[in-house]
Amino acid sequence: MSHIGTTSRTGRQAPAMVAVGNAIKVVDLTKTFGGKPALRGVSFAVPRASVFGVIGPNGAGKTTTMRSLLDIIRPSSGHATVLGVDSRNAGPELRRRIGFLPGELILEGRINGKRLLQHYADISGPVRRGRIEELADRFSLDLNRPVRKLSKGNKQKLGIVQAFMHQPELLILDEPTSGLDPLMQQEFLRMVREARDAGQTVFLSSHVISEIQQAADEVAILRDGQIVKTATVEELRNSAIRHLRITATGITAPELRRRLAGLDGLGGLECRASEDGGAEATASLEGDIQPFIQAISTLRLSDLVLEEPDLEESVLKLYAGSIDGGSIDGGSIDGKENRHV
């Protein structure tokens, strides 16, 4: 194990200490189903004790990536290492060190939640006494009801509890908040943060950008089996699109246009006369804000609005981008150079 710090007697539980190295490393993974590519050279690394989110539209390859990590499916080519073990050798020992929530949860319906979780605990445990009840309480989940009578959201909660209950070193969670109401989503995100703080690693997929933004340290955006971009949430935010509006006095609308037109990252520029006799401009701004700040520094501003970057808008733009247009990062592991979208 490449953890620094103490581990439990079994070595299974994650230490609440600093962790080093990668929990997951994927290099050039491809998967073809009946001649149709589902993954096309995906590479990324997930540092230990971090939260890594993968987002992408339907069919992007999120589930296929996760299944490859767990050896549920075999990749056509490429390589994946999970907790230091080749994913192709993912036997029961490795599985016990992982908590997995599949995207399509199929649960035995005839028994109640408690018995079902006890069954999973026997397989993937040990589970600390009282832990299951604590987690169920956090989700207001009734463990005495037969599983088949639970709503979709409550079944999802059971799935989350079984993934977290044995405090595995690595959590692989496919669309974990699907079916959860907003309060429960927040509870789930708290659990993810606590897991990371305890030294566990979380790899999760989502359609919900705001959720990834709240939970993840790093994000990979997957589309058509390729990673469009890997970035920290901060980097994504910095390269995101902001909307701005300025009002200046002592200047006409055409003059204001001349000052601003052609600035790096500025789009959709519209200038008009303002009510106070000056000029008003609205535009969107992508990336570095410094050239814009410099351009307006000599203006006499009466108003300036620079909105919070819209992560959703910039990610949707990435979804919609052209693969053949050369804008796709073939999956660099550090992903820090991938601003060209």
Ligand SMILES: Nc1ncnc2c1ncn2[C@@H]1O[C@H](COP(=O)(O)OP(=O)(O)OP(=O)(O)O)[C@@H](O)[C@H]1O
């Ligand atoms: N077992 C399979 N047999 C054939 N094709 C498959 C199989 N599993 C996945 N695919 C195909 O691989 C591609 C990627 O699917 P995958 O389920 O990984 O996407 P996803 O990003 O998880 O999508 P979603 O958000 O809808 O769950 C899709 O085109 C899908 O139809």
